[in-house]
Amino acid sequence: MAYDGLGYHGWQKQPDLMTIQGSLEGGLQRITGRLTPVYGAGRTDAGVHAYAQVAHFESSVPEDTTDWVRALNALLPKDIVIHSAEEVPDSFHARFSAKGKTYTYYIHNGLRRSPHQRRTSWFVPTRLNLNQMRAASRVLVGEHDFTSFAAKNGEVKDCRLVLEEIRIEKQGDQITTTLKARRFLKYMVRNIVGFLVGVGRGRFGVDEVPMVLDSKDRSMAGLTAPPQGLFLVNVEY
Numbered sequence: 001m002a003y004d005g006l007g008y009h010g011w012q013k014q015p016d017l018m019t020i021q022g023s024l025e026g027g028l029q030r031i032t033g034r035l036t037p038v039y040g041a042g043r044t045d046a047g048v049h050a051y052a053q054v055a056h057f058e059s060s061v062p063e064d065t066t067d068w069v070r071a072l073n074a075l076l077p078k079d080i081v082i083h084s085a086e087e088v089p090d091s092f093h094a095r096f097s098a099k100g101k102t103y104t105y106y107i108h109n110g111l112r113r114s115p116h117q118r119r120t121s122w123f124v125p126t127r128l129n130l131n132q133m134r135a136a137s138r139v140l141v142g143e144h145d146f147t148s149f150a151a152k153n154g155e156v157k158d159c160r161l162v163l164e165e166i167r168i169e170k171q172g173d174q175i176t177t178t179l180k181a182r183r184f185l186k187y188m189v190r191n192i193v194g195f196l197v198g199v200g201r202g203r204f205g206v207d208e209v210p211m212v213l214d215s216k217d218r219s220m221a222g223l224t225a226p227p228q229g230l231f232l233v234n235v236e237y
Contacts, residue, residue: 001053004079006119006228010046011053020044020080024055027075031068032061041094041235042101045187047227049120052083054235056094094235100164102180102234105193105225110173121174122193122229128200130170136199137166137177139209140192147216149192150185159185159216168196178233190225191218198222 003020013022021038028036041054063071065085072082091097106121108114113123140163147159165180177193195212198204203222204212212220 001055001080001082002051003049003053003081004119005044005049006047007079008046010048011040011043020053021055023076023080024057024072027072028057028059030075031063031071032059039094041098042184042232043186044232045190045227045230048230048232049228050232052234053232054094054098054237056088056092097237098182098235100180100182100236101184101232102178102236103184103189104231104233105177105179105189106229106231107175107177107193107197108173109170109175114173117174119228120231122197122226124197126201128175128197129202130168130175130200132202132206133196133200134168135206136196136204136209137168139206140213141166144213145216146185146188146213148212148218148221149188149195150218151187151191152218156185161185166192187224189230190227191221193225193229194223195221197225 005020007018009017009019011020013019013025021040024038025036028038036057036059038055038057044050044053065087068085069082108117108121108123109128111125143160143162145160150159161181161183163179163181167178169176177196179189179192195204199206
């Protein structure tokens, strides 16, 4: 599925708040007549988008997979779209069966704001040094303890993981930062992008990256990039 997350309080269902999971479960309840829990591959934060989120649910309603797509799209808000559906084995779990996730973050690095990109990118008017950002990103790739780039008071205690790839590209005024890993910590992508922008602005040097990692201190890694530039673009199984 794909969605524009700006009008939602993230993926995870919350009482009296608009969420992606809550919207999906509401649509399924109208189809099946019963509460049908939905489990997503990743719990995107408030304001974060997806090109290719994956979710699973169980139902005894004998609908064809194309009928599920058609019925849900007729009931869901216009900023959530189901692309496809398929039957999977009972052992499948959208989150725990995933072998990897890819996120892309978009930065509008121009002199003036763009009214067309305000919902889908972070406007950074300062000219960024991409060579320095790429050099810093190469230090972050690999196995590290990413506590310095995790949410404060996060639920996950084990912050050691392998960041497989960071790719930074620029076309015109748009900078795209793509990150790939088996799993990500809460706010990790946004915190890494915020740090790399700090490197691009000259606030941090490439030689400071190991120190920031070793500190295991969120305050050492600079600001958190805003949510609207972040997209979940792929989930691998």
